[in-house]
Amino acid sequence: MSFSSDDIKNVAHLARLHVSDENADKLGADITNILTLVDQLQAVDTQGVEPMAHPMDAVQILRADDVTETNQRDKYQACAPETEEGLYLVPRVIE
Amino acid sequence: MLDKSIKELSQGLKNGDFSSVELTQTYLDRIAKLDARFNSYISVSSDAALTAAKEADTRIAAGDASIWTGIPYAHKDVFCTEGLRTTCGSKMLENFVPPYSATVTSQFDRAGAICLGKTNMDEFAMGSSNENSFFGKVVNPWSSSNDLVPGGSSGGSAAAVAARLAPVATGTDTGGSIRQPASFCGITGLKPTYGRVSRFGMIAYASSLDQGGPMARTAEDAALMLQVMAGHDPKDSTSIKHDVPDYSAGLNNSLQGLKIGLPKEFFNEHLDSSIQAVMQTAMKELEKLGATFKEVSLPNIGLGIPAYYVIAPAECSANLSRFDGVRYGHRCEQPEDLMDLYKRSRSEGFGNEVQRRILIGAYALSAGYYDAYYRKAMQVRRLIKNDYVAAFEDVDVILSPTTPSTAFGIGAKGDDPVKMYLEDIYTITANLAGLPGISVPAGIIDGLPIGLQLTGNYFDEARILNVAHQYQSQTDWHLKAPGNID
Numbered sequence: 001m002s003f004s005s006d007d008i009k010n011v012a013h014l015a016r017l018h019v020s021d022e023n024a025d026k027l028g029a030d031i032t033n034i035l036t037l038v039d040q041l042q043a044v045d046t047q048g049v050e051p052m053a054h055p056m057d058a059v060q061i062l063r064a065d066d067v068t069e070t071n072q073r074d075k076y077q078a079c080a081p082e083t084e085e086g087l088y089l090v091p092r093v094i095e
Numbered sequence: 096m097l098d099k100s101i102k103e104l105s106q107g108l109k110n111g112d113f114s115s116v117e118l119t120q121t122y123l124d125r126i127a128k129l130d131a132r133f134n135s136y137i138s139v140s141s142d143a144a145l146t147a148a149k150e151a152d153t154r155i156a157a158g159d160a161s162i163w164t165g166i167p168y169a170h171k172d173v174f175c176t177e178g179l180r181t182t183c184g185s186k187m188l189e190n191f192v193p194p195y196s197a198t199v200t201s202q203f204d205r206a207g208a209i210c211l212g213k214t215n216m217d218e219f220a221m222g223s224s225n226e227n228s229f230f231g232k233v234v235n236p237w238s239s240s241n242d243l244v245p246g247g248s249s250g251g252s253a254a255a256v257a258a259r260l261a262p263v264a265t266g267t268d269t270g271g272s273i274r275q276p277a278s279f280c281g282i283t284g285l286k287p288t289y290g291r292v293s294r295f296g297m298i299a300y301a302s303s304l305d306q307g308g309p310m311a312r313t314a315e316d317a318a319l320m321l322q323v324m325a326g327h328d329p330k331d332s333t334s335i336k337h338d339v340p341d342y343s344a345g346l347n348n349s350l351q352g353l354k355i356g357l358p359k360e361f362f363n364e365h366l367d368s369s370i371q372a373v374m375q376t377a378m379k380e381l382e383k384l385g386a387t388f389k390e391v392s393l394p395n396i397g398l399g400i401p402a403y404y405v406i407a408p409a410e411c412s413a414n415l416s417r418f419d420g421v422r423y424g425h426r427c428e429q430p431e432d433l434m435d436l437y438k439r440s441r442s443e444g445f446g447n448e449v450q451r452r453i454l455i456g457a458y459a460l461s462a463g464y465y466d467a468y469y470r471k472a473m474q475v476r477r478l479i480k481n482d483y484v485a486a487f488e489d490v491d492v493i494l495s496p497t498t499p500s501t502a503f504g505i506g507a508k509g510d511d512p513v514k515m516y517l518e519d520i521y522t523i524t525a526n527l528a529g530l531p532g533i534s535v536p537a538g539i540i541d542g543l544p545i546g547l548q549l550t551g552n553y554f555d556e557a558r559i560l561n562v563a564h565q566y567q568s569q570t571d572w573h574l575k576a577p578g579n580i581d
Contacts, residue, residue: 008454015412015457016419017450018438030451031458033513040401041471044478051473052480054303054333055289055529056553061332075194081426088421091432 003028003035096121097259098576101316104262105162108155115148115155115165119209122167126211126260129580132241135254137172137230138180139212147209154207162319164207169261171252172213173220174200174307175296179210183298184218184228184248187424187444197296198328199265199307206323211261215251218446219415220267220300223275223518225250226505227448235279235502236577237543243502246276252310253280258580263311263320267297269304270403271497271522274534274548277310278497281536281544281575283563284310285317286522288554289529290335292321293328301410302333304403304526313573314535314563318342321556337554345557346564351385353562356490358393361521370496370545373538377547378494380569381562391486391493395478399524400516402479405459405472406527411449412456418444451512480528483550492559493550495521497534501543521548531556535563536572544575 005024008031012019019027073086082089096118099107107113123141130136144167151165175181175193177200182188196204203210217227224244225233233250235243236258245254249266253276256264266273268286277284285308292307299305309320322343327336355378362374378388420426420440427443430436442450459468486493499520508514525532530553534546551559567573 011454011458011461014461015453016416016434016437016441017445017453018442019450027451027454030512031455033511034404034451034455034516037513037516038401038404038468038472041398041405041475042467044395044398044471044475046471046474046478049474049477051470052477053473055480056335058290058333058335063329072194079192079194079423081420081423090421091430091436093433 003032101319108165115151119144119148119167133234133254134231135251136212137215144209167209167211169211169214169264171266173298176200184216186229198293202323217248220248221448222247246279248272250276256282266310267307269301271519273308274497274522277534278546279502285533288531292324293331293334295330299414301407314560318560340557345561348561350565353386354490355386355388356391356493359390360396361495369540377537393482398475402472402475403523405468408452408456409459409469412453476527483528487552495548497546497548501540501545533559
């Protein structure tokens with residue numbers, strides 16, 4: 001699998017990253033190398049093997065549906081880049 | 096004072112030999128004087144530390160002290176500390192002051208320990224050399240010309256403990272990030288069983304692999320740290336409800352009858368001959384203590400690095416999607432629209448290695464590739480786990496080197512990421528399987544320390560600490576300090 005600079009730009013868009021033209025070639029080469037390393041997996045017979053998501057095969061713990069958090073909006077928004085009247089500000093999305 | 100164990104420091108405080116303020120000031124002075132060379136701290140919390148030390152002295156005087164009351168320590172800058180900047184080694188979080196604390200942080204606070212500051216690390220814990228930090232490289236205290244890496248990603252914590260800029264420090268380990276720098280810096284580092292230590296407030300890299308743990312000079316100190324850190328946390332749904340034993344109680348147990356496994360896939364012609372010699376010497380010590388050795392086979396172990404470099408980037412690409420330039424973290428100037436805000440904030444905020452791993456992960460999870468990469472890697476992960484489960488039917492612990500070499504030079508791996516990835520060959524499979532592992536200083540090669548690794552069965556931290564402590568009771572590698580740290 002070889003990664004072209006167009007491939008990089010497509011994946012970068014999915015990941016919401018900006019990749020410049022100068023960087024795309026170097027990144028493509030790096031990722032091609034990494035995928036070559038990873039491709040060793042394809043030779044392994046994994047038929048019937050259950051994928052492992054958690055070492056102890058634990059499942060999601062459910063708790064009672066009680067309110068445990070108090071409203072701390074102002075505290076949590078104190079580290080935000082831009083807020084106004086309790087709202088996070090972003091560039092206009094609706095014209 | 097700098098070479099005292101936690102127990103000795105605690106006794107000294109209780110006896111009134113020195114106060115917590117004096118002890119804390121000693122470390123703050125050393126950091127101020129020496130850390131320009133090592134760059135092991137990103138933030139130093141002098142005022143808060145001294146305030147906490149004063150309170151600790153009051154409690155000690157009143158007879159209301161635990162073993163940790165008044166003892167200074169450092170946190171890897173991946174643990175959120177309310178009110179104290181937490182950067183994760185990234186420009187993305189250069190000015191982030193968390194509104195809450197990690198569970199691990201709160202546990203040390205409750206125990207009465209004094210946080211000196213936050214240690215340097217590879218950005219978002221991605222790296223094996225601490226060269227990927229936005230806040231600059233860390234220098235290994237053992238390097239005479241300041242030209243060797245401390246390992247990574249917990250390189251700042253390892254360097255700080257080795258240079259006596261903190262008695263102990265926390266670390267996190269996703270593929271070897273506690274054990275590898277412990278080996279390179281001549282200290283003791285333990286990665287607990289997955290789920291043993293809460294990940295709440297520990298900034299996530301790869302959630303199914305990340306685990307916090309202790310970095311100390313001795314197994315005895317590491318046991319005391321793990322006692323503070325271990326336990327179920329309702330705020331971390333992947334933490335496990337499992338009794339927490341007294342980790343110090345069994346340290347002096349005899350090793351008579353202990354069965355140690357030697358994976359034949361690790362002890363082969365690829366193993367460096369000087370490291371092989373260190374392992375042989377260590378095995379003789381363990382044999383004298385009553386242990387016996389048996390060859391074991393972990394046939395899928397060679398697939399650890401390929402499986403890891405699918406699973407970890409996939410989880411990283413999902414975890415790091417939260418950095419959007421909206422709620423916290425870096426935000427670009429003058430965004431044209433929302434897409435531009437996302438893309439530029441993230442590309443400006445993340446360094447190269449982080450962006451590479453996000454891209455690999457996004458690719459591996461994208462439509463049409465999920466089965467070939469992510470699902471396949473998760474299946475191989477189970478094969479690796481099954482190898483360990485089978486081996487632990489025959490042996491109690493598994494011994495191996497921690498690292499394929501001693502500390503390498505800054506810049507030595509060039510900019511080829513794959514070369515760096517191969518550094519973690521001995522450590523990465525414990526993360527995939529979720530097993531606990533400890534690196535213990537076991538020798539000096541050409542003036543540089545090297546560790547041996549003991550991997551234990553699930554929740555068997557007490558056993559590997561016991562073996563490590565017994566080994567340290569017969570050897571003095573863990574007592575050796577770098578030559579020039581004053």
